Amino acid sequence: MSDRTTSRPERLVLMNPGPVITDDRVRSALAGPDMCHREPEFSELMTRVREKTTRAAGGDERHTSVVLTGSGTSAVEAAVASAVPADGALLVVDNGHYGERFQHIAATHGIRTRHLEFGWATPVDLAAVDRALAEDPGLTHVGVVHHETSSGMLNDVAAIARIAHAHGRQVIVDAVSTVGAERLSLAEDGIDWLAGSANKCLEGAPGLAFVSAARTAFEGLAGGPRRTYYLDLYRHYTAQEKAVAPAFTPGIPAFYAFDAALDLALAEGWQARNERYAGLARQLRAGLERLGLELLLPADQRAAGLTAIRIPAGSSYQELHRGLRAEGFVIYSAQEKLAKDFFRLSTMGRMTTEDIERFLAVLARLLPARS
Known part of the structure; x- marks a missing residue:
């Protein structure tokens, strides 16, 4: 068995907006x-x-x-x-x-x-x-x-x-x-x-x-x-x-x-699922803002299932994707007009609060040091 196989994270957390983690x-x-x-x-x-x-x-x-x-x-x-x-x-x-x-x-x-x-x-x-x-x-x-x-x-x-x-x-x-x-x-x-x-x-x-x-x-x-x-x-x-x-x-x-x-x-029911997704989104967004990251939309315009985030200065989407993927998280680039400056994180699917907590900890380690 190769080192690549043995080092693969046990749980792959899909933070792309579909396909999602399923039951x-x-x-x-x-x-x-x-x-x-x-x-x-x-x-x-x-x-x-x-x-x-x-x-x-x-x-x-x-x-x-x-x-x-x-x-x-x-x-x-x-x-x-x-x-x-x-x-x-x-x-x-x-x-x-x-x-x-x-x-x-x-x-x-x-x-x-x-x-x-x-x-x-x-x-x-x-x-x-x-x-x-x-x-x-x-x-x-x-x-x-x-x-x-x-x-x-x-x-x-x-x-x-x-x-x-x-x-x-x-x-x-x-x-x-x-x-x-x-x-x-x-x-x-x-x-x-x-x-x-x-x-x-x-x-x-x-x-x-x-x-x-x-x-x-x-x-x-x-x-x-x-x-x-x-x-x-x-x-x-x-x-x-x-x-x-x-x-x-x-x-x-x-x-x-x-x-x-x-x-x-x-x-x-859609109401309970909405609250589950929204709860994960609130946890994620609060953690992102604590890390000094900028969210694209004001709170009243956001869906429960997705958040767009500005790529921090001194980093790139490719670097973030590579580092997070190695730790078991799949993130998603923005598209076309927003691709240069933003990336996206989904809170759809069978994600957990523990997944979000661990994601934020890994992301904090990957972000460039601030002066």
């Missing part, structure tokens, strides 16, 4: 039996997962979910490509990397957009959203990110949905890194299309994503454009709802794991 029961579920996806056993598993996913997204008997084998991006793209009609257009609400992603997805599928770019880590101006919808009656949908993980900012998607509905428009919400741990509800907030992922706040394994919406909304896709084959939501909905079978070969082990993770998420 032992979720990891064990990945070793479920081999299964044919065209047999009744998988139909039962898929149906259970769809029903639990809808509840986790705050849906009621009016709603359902389509589960896709893919990353969270696949769900966002499926929603945009399928929901916006042939003569429709998308208002893109952009205050970070993932808001900008709506713009790229729409452009890929030839969908007209109006791009409201507020700037990274800048709160959304609700009045500007209202004005844009009033000025352009051809905008049929609004695309907005709930948790903009490029900065850690939480956007008020419920308020944006109210504005959209006042103008008779629908809203597509990227809830990939919030569903399960932040306040968000299909039924209570009137979210028209919610895109999510198994492997962030729902603490499942990577490989599955989902779109949740009203059953009538899925049925309404029948006459819509077929812009994509694999990500056509109507194709997946009719297969999963009518034939009770997947449209294509699914990631069966990820379904096993997601089934177990959803049981844990529903038993804990």
Whole structure:
């Protein structure tokens, strides 16, 4: 056995914003039996997962979910490509990397957009959203990110949905890194299309994503454009709802794991999970500030699951990543416009207060000495 193997930390703490540290029961579920996806056993598993996913997204008997084998991006793209009609257009609400992603997805599928770019880590101006919808009656949908993980900012998607509905428009919400741990509800907030992922706040394994919406909304896709084959939501909905079978070969082990993770998420409830994540975030942020580090956002704009931190003078992200990885911690660089000056730390998943305490102690040793 090599020295590299023997010196590896026993516990690897994933402080990247997904995939997250999972519960032992979720990891064990990945070793479920081999299964044919065209047999009744998988139909039962898929149906259970769809029903639990809808509840986790705050849906009621009016709603359902389509589960896709893919990353969270696949769900966002499926929603945009399928929901916006042939003569429709998308208002893109952009205050970070993932808001900008709506713009790229729409452009890929030839969908007209109006791009409201507020700037990274800048709160959304609700009045500007209202004005844009009033000025352009051809905008049929609004695309907005709930948790903009490029900065850690939480956007008020419920308020944006109210504005959209006042103008008779629908809203597509990227809830990939919030569903399960932040306040968000299909039924209570009137979210028209919610895109999510198994492997962030729902603490499942990577490989599955989902779109949740009203059953009538899925049925309404029948006459819509077929812009994509694999990500056509109507194709997946009719297969999963009518034939009770997947449209294509699914990631069966990820379904096993997601089934177990959803049981844990529903038993804990989003409020308790939010407080668990927020408690870890408070511990982390207080420790970072004691070390003299600067946080990107003011407290009232931060999500519970992520914190962006300025890289301290005299250090670099590469040095911090290397030193922390050697001690069993995986951190995450910032993206594009923020990459030069910031890095990110997640408090999603099965992290503990002991993990945070040890992380802060290791980080303190790695920081440059201050004069």
